[in-house]
Amino acid sequence: MTIADIVARYKKSKDYNVYFQTGSDDHGEKIEKKALSLNTSPQELVDKNIKLFQKLWQKLGVEYDFFYRTSSASHKEKVQRIFQQLLEKGDIYRGKYQGNYCIICEDYVKEQNCPSCHSDTKILEESAYFLNVSKYQQQLLEHYKKNPDFLVPATTKKELFANFLGEKIQDLCITRSDITWGIPVPNEPKMIIYVWFEALLNYLNSEMGEKFFFTDFAKETKDEQTKEFSCVAIQNKNNEYLLVYNKKYGEWVFPGGKIEVNESPKEAAKREIFEETNLVVENLEKVGQGIFWNDTWKAHFYQTKSYSGEVLVKEKKTIGEIKFFTINEIQQLKVSGAVKYFFEKIHDCEIIHLIGKEITRFHALYWPIILFALNKRLPNKIIAHGWLLVKGEKMSKSKGNVVDPLELLEKYPPDLLRTYFIAKINFLQDGIFSEELLKEFYQDFFIHNLGNLCQRVGKMIELYNNNIIPAFAGTENIHLKKYYQNCLSTIENYQQKMNNYQLTSAFQEIEKLLNASNKLIQELEPWNLFKNKKTELLNSTLNYLTNGIKIIVFLLTPIAPESSQIVFEYLNLKYNDFNWVNIKDFKQIAGKKIKSLKGTLFPV
Numbered sequence: 001m002t003i004a005d006i007v008a009r010y011k012k013s014k015d016y017n018v019y020f021q022t023g024s025d026d027h028g029e030k031i032e033k034k035a036l037s038l039n040t041s042p043q044e045l046v047d048k049n050i051k052l053f054q055k056l057w058q059k060l061g062v063e064y065d066f067f068y069r070t071s072s073a074s075h076k077e078k079v080q081r082i083f084q085q086l087l088e089k090g091d092i093y094r095g096k097y098q099g100n101y102c103i104i105c106e107d108y109v110k111e112q113n114c115p116s117c118h119s120d121t122k123i124l125e126e127s128a129y130f131l132n133v134s135k136y137q138q139q140l141l142e143h144y145k146k147n148p149d150f151l152v153p154a155t156t157k158k159e160l161f162a163n164f165l166g167e168k169i170q171d172l173c174i175t176r177s178d179i180t181w182g183i184p185v186p187n188e189p190k191m192i193i194y195v196w197f198e199a200l201l202n203y204l205n206s207e208m209g210e211k212f213f214f215t216d217f218a219k220e221t222k223d224e225q226t227k228e229f230s231c232v233a234i235q236n237k238n239n240e241y242l243l244v245y246n247k248k249y250g251e252w253v254f255p256g257g258k259i260e261v262n263e264s265p266k267e268a269a270k271r272e273i274f275e276e277t278n279l280v281v282e283n284l285e286k287v288g289q290g291i292f293w294n295d296t297w298k299a300h301f302y303q304t305k306s307y308s309g310e311v312l313v314k315e316k317k318t319i320g321e322i323k324f325f326t327i328n329e330i331q332q333l334k335v336s337g338a339v340k341y342f343f344e345k346i347h348d349c350e351i352i353h354l355i356g357k358e359i360t361r362f363h364a365l366y367w368p369i370i371l372f373a374l375n376k377r378l379p380n381k382i383i384a385h386g387w388l389l390v391k392g393e394k395m396s397k398s399k400g401n402v403v404d405p406l407e408l409l410e411k412y413p414p415d416l417l418r419t420y421f422i423a424k425i426n427f428l429q430d431g432i433f434s435e436e437l438l439k440e441f442y443q444d445f446f447i448h449n450l451g452n453l454c455q456r457v458g459k460m461i462e463l464y465n466n467n468i469i470p471a472f473a474g475t476e477n478i479h480l481k482k483y484y485q486n487c488l489s490t491i492e493n494y495q496q497k498m499n500n501y502q503l504t505s506a507f508q509e510i511e512k513l514l515n516a517s518n519k520l521i522q523e524l525e526p527w528n529l530f531k532n533k534k535t536e537l538l539n540s541t542l543n544y545l546t547n548g549i550k551i552i553v554f555l556l557t558p559i560a561p562e563s564s565q566i567v568f569e570y571l572n573l574k575y576n577d578f579n580w581v582n583i584k585d586f587k588q589i590a591g592k593k594i595k596s597l598k599g600t601l602f603p604v
């Protein structure tokens with residue numbers, strides 16, 4: 001979660017519209033059993049647990065946009081609808097399951113002992129529904145071939161291929177008849193849908209998930225004045241889109257038009273749909289937000305700004321035919337204008353899944369296949385992070401070696417945990433965790449490195465220049481030149497690494513600049529410059545060092561927002577005044593008056 005939060009904060013700093021969703025997978029036999037042993041209901045148990053998690057995320061400064069619960073009524077309804085749809089399509093079929101099941105992992109396994117958690121499995125033999133996974137195996141393999149970085153890190157991908165994707169994949173059993181805590185198969189209340197199958201659908205079933213997986217609304221207008229739309233994409237319950245054959249252009253296009261004077265978007269949508277299909281649509285909702293739907297219809301609006309005039313739908317005479325097409329079919333058609341825009345946007349909007357590596361198979365194998373079956377786009381990337389190892393073992397509830405992060409947060413600042421995870425746990429590999437190492441890291445990084453540098457430079461500005469950040473005096477000095485280049489390359493390298501989700505290496509770039517700053521102080525010895533009245537070089541040095549610190553905390557903000565804020569405040573600067581362009585400007589901060597520090601920046 002902290003990794004996801006760091007990524008989200010970084011993307012926001014780059015002006016992306018970020019939507020950060022997390023949630024809880026509430027169902028499953030493990031929870032049912034646990035609740036029974038505690039003499040409580042599964043719902044009460046998960047409600048209680050989730051409060052603890054939410055409290056933890058809050059304390060860690062994790063700012064997610066949406067928390068999805070798979071025990072919600074709307075999830076149940078949508079899962080059942082998807083189940084029914086895939087059943088009718090033949091991608092779900094009825095058969096018989098015979099084999100082992102691990103309750104801890106909620107996973108069907110081949111072995112008597114679960115290969116993941118080593119606990120005893122139970123034998124299941126029951127009539128069940130299966131997901132026709134093998135049907136899409138080839139398509140999945142092709143997707144991996146075309147997108148080699150779809151799943152990272154490479155080691156995790158290699159494992160997935162070695163253990164599962166290399167051979168013919170078994171169809172996945174997706175129902176259970178010996179549990180009750182879960183979502184029943186439509187019209188078969190005794191059959192419970194497999195927890196993973198429905199939990200994965202959380203990404204799709206949330207309101208924003210629907211937007212991102214169906215289409216893209218990142219460019220939705222906030223401008224109340226923009227009342228014109230170039231098209232209305234109408235989607236039916238089979239996820240097909242309505243296109244009309246426009247004879248005038250010799251192409252298939254979305255039906256479209258614009259909102260007439262005195263017409264609400266909702267009325268416009270109804271009218272457009274009626275004009276194109278002769279169907280009267282009732283209960284349209286949420287039109288004001290750019291999207292509306294009921295069980296049957298969904299309509300997407302696209303703004304005219306860049307496409308006005310391309311799609312003229314009011315000319316009914318020119319329309320030859322009206323038909324629904326699947327996304328795949330539309331991709332085979334010759335399309336332009338708004339339809340093209342629509343599909344470009346589907347691919348444009350970046351969807352990233354951040355998962356623990358133990359659930360890779362569900363996300364990197366079954367989930368894409370479910371999306372293929374539903375005719376949806378895939379996420380751009382699945383990032384599997386490593387485990388926290390305590391005394392060489394994975395930290396997990398079932399092993400009882402969990403370090404309670406809420407307890408840690410009573411003692412240590414959230415930034416320490418956030419930074420530690422990134423710095424010490426090369427986040428795609430397993431990392432070692434202990435409280436001693438955490439304390440050590442606080443001393444090393446926050447006190448001796450970051451805090452010390454800021455205080456030293458601040459103190460010199462206070463003593464030698466009355467708290468005013470001096471201007472660069474244009475001094476030619478080899479050390480300063482080198483340091484300036486160092487600052488610029490740090491900014492570039494950090495972005496390059498963050499863009500590739502190499503968070504640990506990105507953090508190391510910050511550390512390198514910290515070291516370079518300390519080195520610059522050693523090389524130029526500002527106290528001697530002051531003593532020998534080399535004011536120009538002294539001022540230039542202090543200016544550069546302060547700019548270096550500014551860059552360091554700017555880059556550190558997504559990782560350690562509170563600590564960065566402390567430094568910004570000390571220097572009398574505001575994070576929001578900086579961006580990826582002006583952060584390279586060394587003139588901007590000259591003349592600012594920094595605060596006088598009493599005590600230390602970070603508590604010792």
Ligand SMILES: [Zn+2]
Nearest residue numbers: 102105114117
């Ligand atoms: Zn297991």
